Amino acid sequence: HRRVRLCKHGSERPLGFYIRDGTSVRVTERGVVKVQGIFISRLVDGGLAESTGLLGVNDEVLEVNGIEVQGKTLE
Known part of the structure:
Protein backbone atom coordinates (compact mmCIF):
# COMPACT_ATOMS: atom_id res chain seq x y z
CA HIS A 1 0.00 0.00 0.00
CA ARG A 2 1.10 3.57 -0.63
CA ARG A 3 -0.44 6.99 -0.18
CA VAL A 4 -0.15 9.59 -2.91
CA ARG A 5 -0.94 13.27 -2.45
CA LEU A 6 -1.96 15.00 -5.67
CA CYS A 7 -1.79 18.82 -5.44
CA LYS A 8 -2.73 21.30 -8.16
CA HIS A 9 -0.86 24.29 -6.63
CA GLY A 10 -2.94 26.84 -8.56
CA SER A 11 -2.57 25.01 -11.87
CA GLU A 12 -5.44 25.23 -14.36
CA ARG A 13 -4.73 21.63 -15.31
CA PRO A 14 -7.46 19.21 -14.15
CA LEU A 15 -6.62 16.38 -11.76
CA GLY A 16 -7.61 14.14 -14.62
CA PHE A 17 -9.42 11.11 -13.29
CA TYR A 18 -12.94 9.72 -13.01
CA ILE A 19 -14.25 7.84 -9.98
CA ARG A 20 -16.67 5.00 -9.21
CA ASP A 21 -17.77 3.28 -6.05
CA GLY A 22 -16.90 -0.32 -5.32
CA SER A 51 1.48 12.64 -15.72
CA THR A 52 2.75 11.73 -12.23
CA GLY A 53 2.65 8.01 -12.97
CA LEU A 54 1.70 7.42 -9.33
CA LEU A 55 -2.03 6.69 -9.73
CA GLY A 56 -3.80 4.03 -11.74
CA VAL A 57 -7.21 2.63 -12.56
CA ASN A 58 -8.75 0.82 -9.55
CA ASP A 59 -6.64 2.74 -7.00
CA GLU A 60 -8.74 3.64 -3.96
CA VAL A 61 -9.34 7.32 -3.11
CA LEU A 62 -8.97 7.73 0.67
CA GLU A 63 -9.24 11.48 1.16
CA VAL A 64 -10.32 14.56 -0.82
CA ASN A 65 -9.38 18.07 0.35
CA GLY A 66 -8.80 16.80 3.89
CA ILE A 67 -12.11 14.89 4.05
CA GLU A 68 -11.80 11.14 4.57
CA VAL A 69 -13.84 9.21 2.00
CA GLN A 70 -12.61 5.72 2.86
CA GLY A 71 -15.64 3.48 3.40
CA LYS A 72 -17.96 5.94 1.61
CA THR A 73 -19.93 5.61 -1.63
CA LEU A 74 -20.84 8.18 -4.28
CA GLU A 75 -24.40 8.48 -2.96
Whole structure:
Protein backbone atom coordinates (compact mmCIF):
# COMPACT_ATOMS: atom_id res chain seq x y z
CA HIS A 1 0.00 0.00 0.00
CA ARG A 2 1.10 3.57 -0.63
CA ARG A 3 -0.44 6.99 -0.18
CA VAL A 4 -0.15 9.59 -2.91
CA ARG A 5 -0.94 13.27 -2.45
CA LEU A 6 -1.96 15.00 -5.67
CA CYS A 7 -1.79 18.82 -5.44
CA LYS A 8 -2.73 21.30 -8.16
CA HIS A 9 -0.86 24.29 -6.63
CA GLY A 10 -2.94 26.84 -8.56
CA SER A 11 -2.57 25.01 -11.87
CA GLU A 12 -5.44 25.23 -14.36
CA ARG A 13 -4.73 21.63 -15.31
CA PRO A 14 -7.46 19.21 -14.15
CA LEU A 15 -6.62 16.38 -11.76
CA GLY A 16 -7.61 14.14 -14.62
CA PHE A 17 -9.42 11.11 -13.29
CA TYR A 18 -12.94 9.72 -13.01
CA ILE A 19 -14.25 7.84 -9.98
CA ARG A 20 -16.67 5.00 -9.21
CA ASP A 21 -17.77 3.28 -6.05
CA GLY A 22 -16.90 -0.32 -5.32
CA THR A 23 -15.69 -2.74 -2.70
CA SER A 24 -12.21 -3.47 -1.39
CA VAL A 25 -11.05 -6.28 0.84
CA ARG A 26 -9.19 -5.54 4.07
CA VAL A 27 -7.52 -7.86 6.55
CA THR A 28 -8.40 -6.86 10.13
CA GLU A 29 -8.21 -8.40 13.58
CA ARG A 30 -11.64 -9.93 12.85
CA GLY A 31 -10.47 -11.50 9.59
CA VAL A 32 -11.13 -10.50 5.99
CA VAL A 33 -13.75 -7.75 5.61
CA LYS A 34 -15.33 -6.18 2.52
CA VAL A 35 -15.43 -2.39 2.71
CA GLN A 36 -17.18 0.14 0.44
CA GLY A 37 -14.92 2.70 -1.17
CA ILE A 38 -14.31 5.13 -4.01
CA PHE A 39 -11.94 4.09 -6.77
CA ILE A 40 -10.36 5.60 -9.88
CA SER A 41 -12.25 4.32 -12.93
CA ARG A 42 -10.31 6.14 -15.66
CA LEU A 43 -7.32 8.44 -16.07
CA VAL A 44 -7.56 11.37 -18.50
CA ASP A 45 -4.76 11.57 -21.08
CA GLY A 46 -2.49 14.49 -20.20
CA GLY A 47 -4.15 15.03 -16.80
CA LEU A 48 -2.17 15.62 -13.63
CA ALA A 49 -2.87 12.12 -12.25
CA GLU A 50 -1.59 10.41 -15.39
CA SER A 51 1.48 12.64 -15.72
CA THR A 52 2.75 11.73 -12.23
CA GLY A 53 2.65 8.01 -12.97
CA LEU A 54 1.70 7.42 -9.33
CA LEU A 55 -2.03 6.69 -9.73
CA GLY A 56 -3.80 4.03 -11.74
CA VAL A 57 -7.21 2.63 -12.56
CA ASN A 58 -8.75 0.82 -9.55
CA ASP A 59 -6.64 2.74 -7.00
CA GLU A 60 -8.74 3.64 -3.96
CA VAL A 61 -9.34 7.32 -3.11
CA LEU A 62 -8.97 7.73 0.67
CA GLU A 63 -9.24 11.48 1.16
CA VAL A 64 -10.32 14.56 -0.82
CA ASN A 65 -9.38 18.07 0.35
CA GLY A 66 -8.80 16.80 3.89
CA ILE A 67 -12.11 14.89 4.05
CA GLU A 68 -11.80 11.14 4.57
CA VAL A 69 -13.84 9.21 2.00
CA GLN A 70 -12.61 5.72 2.86
CA GLY A 71 -15.64 3.48 3.40
CA LYS A 72 -17.96 5.94 1.61
CA THR A 73 -19.93 5.61 -1.63
CA LEU A 74 -20.84 8.18 -4.28
CA GLU A 75 -24.40 8.48 -2.96
